[in-house]
Amino acid sequence: MDTSSISHHISRQYNQELEDVRNRVLAMGGLVEQQIKDAVQALISSDLELAEQVITRDIQVNALEVGIDEECTQILARRQPAGSDLRLLVAVIKTITDLERIGDEAEKVARMAIHLTQLERPRNQYIEIQSLGGRVRQIAREALDTFARMDTEAAARVAQTDQQIDLEYEGILRQMMTHMMEDPRTIQRNMDIIWAARALERIGDHSRNICEYVIYLVKGKDVRHTSLAQIGEVAKRS
Amino acid sequence: MDTSSISHHISRQYNQELEDVRNRVLAMGGLVEQQIKDAVQALISSDLELAEQVITRDIQVNALEVGIDEECTQILARRQPAGSDLRLLVAVIKTITDLERIGDEAEKVARMAIHLTQLERPRNQYIEIQSLGGRVRQIAREALDTFARMDTEAAARVAQTDQQIDLEYEGILRQMMTHMMEDPRTIQRNMDIIWAARALERIGDHSRNICEYVIYLVKGKDVRHTSLAQIGEVAKRS
Numbered sequence: 514m515d516t517s518s519i520s521h522h523i524s525r526q527y528n529q530e531l532e533d534v535r536n537r538v539l540a541m542g543g544l545v546e547q548q549i550k551d552a553v554q555a556l557i558s559s560d561l562e563l564a565e566q567v568i569t570r571d572i573q574v575n576a577l578e579v580g581i582d583e584e585c586t587q588i589l590a591r592r593q594p595a596g597s598d599l600r601l602l603v604a605v606i607k608t609i610t611d612l613e614r615i616g617d618e619a620e621k622v623a624r625m626a627i628h629l630t631q632l633e634r635p636r637n638q639y640i641e642i643q644s645l646g647g648r649v650r651q652i653a654r655e656a657l658d659t660f661a662r663m664d665t666e667a668a669a670r671v672a673q674t675d676q677q678i679d680l681e682y683e684g685i686l687r688q689m690m691t692h693m694m695e696d697p698r699t700i701q702r703n704m705d706i707i708w709a710a711r712a713l714e715r716i717g718d719h720s721r722n723i724c725e726y727v728i729y730l731v732k733g734k735d736v737r738h739t740s741l742a743q744i745g746e747v748a749k750r751s
Numbered sequence: 752m753d754t755s756s757i758s759h760h761i762s763r764q765y766n767q768e769l770e771d772v773r774n775r776v777l778a779m780g781g782l783v784e785q786q787i788k789d790a791v792q793a794l795i796s797s798d799l800e801l802a803e804q805v806i807t808r809d810i811q812v813n814a815l816e817v818g819i820d821e822e823c824t825q826i827l828a829r830r831q832p833a834g835s836d837l838r839l840l841v842a843v844i845k846t847i848t849d850l851e852r853i854g855d856e857a858e859k860v861a862r863m864a865i866h867l868t869q870l871e872r873p874r875n876q877y878i879e880i881q882s883l884g885g886r887v888r889q890i891a892r893e894a895l896d897t898f899a900r901m902d903t904e905a906a907a908r909v910a911q912t913d914q915q916i917d918l919e920y921e922g923i924l925r926q927m928m929t930h931m932m933e934d935p936r937t938i939q940r941n942m943d944i945i946w947a948a949r950a951l952e953r954i955g956d957h958s959r960n961i962c963e964y965v966i967y968l969v970k971g972k973d974v975r976h977t978s979l980a981q982i983g984e985v986a987k988r989s
Contacts, residue, residue, distance in 0.1 A: 575976040582973065586841055593831035603824055606844065690938060697935045700928060735821065738813035 527592055531601060534584055535661075538605055538612070541577040542657035545612050548574065548619035549653060549716060553646030556626035556709060557639045567623035574616035578609045597730070604730040608660065611719040615653060618712040618719075622646075625709040632702045641685045642709055648678055649713045649720075656720040656727075665731045669748035672724040673741050678717035685710045765830055769839060772822055773899075776843055776850070779815040780895035783850050786812065786857035787891060787954060791884030794864035794947060795877045805861035812854035816847045835968070842968040846898065849957040853891060856950040856957075860884075863947040870940045879923045880947055886916055887951045887958075894958040894965075903969045906962040907986035911979050916955035923948045 548567055555564035585602045588594065594602060629639075652674055659668040689703040689710075728736050728748050736744045786805055793802035823840045826832065832840060867877075890912055897906040927941040927948075966974050966986050974982045 572976075579973050579975060586837065589827065589841075590833045590837055593833075595828045595831075599824065599828050603827075603844065606841065607848070610845070610848065690942060693931065694935050694938050697932050700932050700938075704928060735817050737817060738810075 530584075530588055530592070531598060534581065534588070534602070534605055537577070537581050537584070538608060539657060539661055541574065541581065541609060541612050542653075542660070544570070544574060544577065545615050545619070546650060546653055546657070548616055549622075549646070549650050549713075552619040552622035552626065553642060553650070553713075555623055556629060557643050557646075559626070559630045559634065561627060561630055564623040564626040568620055571616050571620045574613060578613040581609050582606060597733075600730045600733060604726040607726050608723050611722045615716050615719045618715045621712040622709045625705045625712075629702065629705050632705070635699075635702065639706065641688065642706065642713070645678070645681050645685060645710055645713050648674075648681065649716045652678060652717055652720040656723040659724055659727045663727065663731050665728045665748040668724040668727040669741075669745045672721045672744055675717045675721040676741070678714060682710055682714035682717075768822075768826055768830070769836060772819065772826070772840070772843055775815070775819050775822070776846060777895060777899055779812065779819065779847060779850050780891075780898070782808070782812055782815065783853050783857070784888060784892055784895070786854055787860075787884070787888050787951075790857040790860035790864065791880060791888070791951075793861055794867060795881050795884075797864070797868045797872065799865060799868055802861040802864040806858055809854050809858045812851060816851040819847050820844060835971075838968045838971060842964040845964050846961050849960045853954050853957045856953045859950040860947045863943045863950070866943050867940065870943070873937075873940065877944065879926065880944065880951070883916070883919050883923060883948055883951050886912075886919065887954045890916060890955055890958040894961040897962055897965045901965065901969050903966045903986040906965040907979075907983045910959045910962040910982055913955045913959040914979070916952060920948055920952035920955075 548570060551563050552567045554560065555567060585606050589599075589602055592598075652671060655667070655671045655674075658664075659671055686707060689707050693700045693703045722737075725736050725744065728734065728744065732747055732750065734747050736747050739747075786808060789801050790805045792798065793805060823844050827837075827840055830836075890909060893905070893909045893912075897903075897909055924945060927945050931938045931941045960975075963974050963982070966972065966982065970985055970988065972985050974985050977985075
């Protein structure tokens, strides 16, 4: 083998490693999305067994985070990447932290589901959690899609939808507090619903973070702590 | 200049860069600690002006995060570090995310402080927030101390104290819910106190994360998602 074919070989291996990291992030994202879905389902259908599964499966989410983190650090040490490869690895290290926290929030929803099975079901069958949960699953999936496709314009759009989640959450909060004031016997149950809604709202924040890393990764520009209008501007720039 | 003196010069500059990053993290930590202190003070003394200051100063915390992050990425690209230098940079990238989130939680406490000035003060002068706030400030300061001194045994000890914060928070939660059930007119105020306590409890979690990064940094071993006993074990290993 001559030198150029060796270096070609090394660079193919290196690209394979980066591709592998990306795929593992997407697999972790798929697992986390399933966790959100199951946790919400467990809550609205009072399914104790499903809730327990979510709690047990969080260990897998944690293990994926530690494993991917380790892989990134090894690639950093061995390949000494620069430019967009370096940004990819930094973005992955941050993204998996948010995915892991999304997993934690899904676990909290599952714990509230278990708690709520011990209390009387509300007449509306937790309709507010169904609605918020659906929206939150969507933002998490879309955030991961923008990561998979490195689509910054979509990332800016998805980041914006987090505002709607915040509004819906605030609506639930007001509604639950009204219920509590009207009938203090529902305080326990309504507090549990508030905690579940809060956990879902946090998943929206983490999804927004992931969108911001995608923009950083592709554009090399940090858009955290800037306004949504600015995020949209940076995302469009070529 | 001969080659060895050039390389000596470069390595001195490089060490200076790493030292500079560490100092900036500690400065950011100092600012964040002040934010916790002022937010809690604003709440317990109903000091609107101080609360507004905390909210405004959060912009500085965010700017520090973005700046340090940028510096770490540049050093990674330029110096291509390995071993403990690489671990330092990865640990810093993670630590500043947690410091920034601690800043966000302090801001939430400040917002609750503003909200609470519009409501009647409780007879106990928010004694529970005073106590929890003091404990949380301490864990945040101690976590940063372990980072400054790279002291893994202290890091394991400090990580353990987060359990006491969780217990204290749960006690406050139970107490507030009892108050709400006894007198539904206090629901609004007690919910605000719950949100402030929750934000403080989250600061404990972030401080624990920082301790875990210190252990990773020094020992090269990831202790996240392991038990406190295991963390203590790893910390002691030489």
